[in-house]
Amino acid sequence: MRSKSLSRRELLVGGGLAVASVATPALGWTQSAAPEDVPDEAILIAALAMEESTIGTYEGICDLQVLGNSNQALAEQISKNHEAHAESLRKWLREFGPLPDSTRSEGRGQIPTANNALQLLVDAENTAINTYLTHAASLHYRGVLADAVRILVDEVKHHTILSAQLAQRIA
Amino acid sequence: MSRTSLRLNSRQCFGRLTGVIALVAATMTLGFTPILGAQSREGDLGILSAAAALELQAIAAYQAGAATGHLSPPILQAAVGFLEEHQAHAQALNDTLEALGGERVEAHQQHNFSALPDEQAILELALELEEGAASAYTALAANLENKDVLVAAAGILVDEVRHVTTLRSVLGLPVL
Numbered sequence: 001m002r003s004k005s006l007s008r009r010e011l012l013v014g015g016g017l018a019v020a021s022v023a024t025p026a027l028g029w030t031q032s033a034a035p036e037d038v039p040d041e042a043i044l045i046a047a048l049a050m051e052e053s054t055i056g057t058y059e060g061i062c063d064l065q066v067l068g069n070s071n072q073a074l075a076e077q078i079s080k081n082h083e084a085h086a087e088s089l090r091k092w093l094r095e096f097g098p099l100p101d102s103t104r105s106e107g108r109g110q111i112p113t114a115n116n117a118l119q120l121l122v123d124a125e126n127t128a129i130n131t132y133l134t135h136a137a138s139l140h141y142r143g144v145l146a147d148a149v150r151i152l153v154d155e156v157k158h159h160t161i162l163s164a165q166l167a168q169r170i171a
Numbered sequence: 172m173s174r175t176s177l178r179l180n181s182r183q184c185f186g187r188l189t190g191v192i193a194l195v196a197a198t199m200t201l202g203f204t205p206i207l208g209a210q211s212r213e214g215d216l217g218i219l220s221a222a223a224a225l226e227l228q229a230i231a232a233y234q235a236g237a238a239t240g241h242l243s244p245p246i247l248q249a250a251v252g253f254l255e256e257h258q259a260h261a262q263a264l265n266d267t268l269e270a271l272g273g274e275r276v277e278a279h280q281q282h283n284f285s286a287l288p289d290e291q292a293i294l295e296l297a298l299e300l301e302e303g304a305a306s307a308y309t310a311l312a313a314n315l316e317n318k319d320v321l322v323a324a325a326g327i328l329v330d331e332v333r334h335v336t337t338l339r340s341v342l343g344l345p346v347l
Contacts, residue, residue: 077347129329136325137318146313152325153309153332154347160336161346 040144041096043135044089047148050131051086052104054124055079061117068114071165075121078158085151092144118166125159215320216273218311219264222324223276225304226261230254231278232300236293246290246341250297253334260327267320291342298338305331 058079061067067075093099111117132152139145233254236242242250265275287293308328315321339346 074347081347133322133325133329136312137322142313149309149312149325149328153305153328156329156332157336157346160333161340164337164340 038135038138040140041093043138044093044096044144045100047131047135047151048086048089048093048100049103050128051082051089052102054128055082055086056104057120057124058082061111061121064111064117066111066114066117071114071118074161074165078121078162081154081158085154088147088151092147115166115169118162118169122159122162122166125155125162128155129159212271212316215315215317216268216271218315219268219271219320220273220276222304222307222311222327223261223264223268225300225307226257226264227276227278229257229297229300229304230261232296233257236287236297239287239293241287241290241293243290246294249337250293253297253301256330256334260330263323263327267323271317271320294338294342298335298342298344301331301334301338305335 058075062072062075062079065072090099111120129152132148132155136145136148136152139148233250237247237250237254261276268275287296305328308324308331312321312324312328315324336346
């Protein structure tokens with residue numbers, strides 16, 4: 001039992017290490033921030049489109065039922081998180097004016113294996129992380145930025161746990 | 172000094188953040204409060220100093236945990252990886268402090284982690300410190316005035332959250 005537990009730890013830790021440098025930008029004082037002249041509304045619209053696309057990806061993959069029971073439940077839970085992110089972004093956009101048309105897409109075609117599906121979800125989360133990291137410094141309002149940071153934290157959790165699940169399957 | 176002492180030290184570090192977080196709490200409710208740009212250097216310096224202190228404590232904890240001999244090879248490998256990231260964070264934060272005209276934060280030599288009896292205890296301690304750091308960065312990021320500092324802090328936050336998520340997974344705790 002002990003060795004089984006350690007084995008699981010090995011796999012999870014391996015997954016954690018495997019994603020160590022995926023999304024983290026170089027650190028340092030000299031790194032340039034993103035351009036500052038983009039209005040918050042434009043960034044929110046782009047973030048909402050990304051979240052809606054991500055939700056579409058999750059829903060499409062969940063519909064295909066290729067992930068297996070535990071990862072299916074995980075994907076459904078993460079999809080709900082993305083729904084909450086989208087609603088948070090819509091809340092801010094309503095302060096600026098009418099909401100943009102939804103860009104949500106349906107269906108992912110044929111995805112042959114759970115590994116392919118998990119990789120697609122990992123890629124979607126990586127895109128989400130980079131979206132928030134790239135644009136956070138361009139935001140002008142503290143409340144919007146605080147929400148963006150909270151969403152970024154969620155995206156990193158998603159990316160880490162999905163990467164670990166993928167690493168576990170590959171191992 | 173025991174693990175309890177470490178926790179006290181940890182709380183002392185968090186105490187340094189308390190004032191900053193309290194100051195921040197009011198602004199968090201002001202959604203349309205504008206970010207001023209590099210006009211509040213002192214506020215950024217306080218946040219950066221507290222963050223550097225947390226990073227140095229995490230470095231000390233991982234070094235002590237690795238030195239116990241209790242960690243299995245894959246966990247040790249992960250701990251060393253996390254340690255190296257914290258070292259990079261501390262270096263970046265101290266370089267930034269210096270660039271902003273502040274003082275570098277030095278490591279304390281008073282930590283003693285010898286009471287950590289096994290791998291589980293080390294992982295739980297690491298998680299406690301990582302969750303504290305992640306919470307601090309999450310709460311304070313929106314209150315940084317300097318955009319370059321914000322970009323760097325957001326990158327560090329990504330690492331901290333990844334550490335927390337990995338440790339929680341390994342410990343069998345919920346991650347979402």
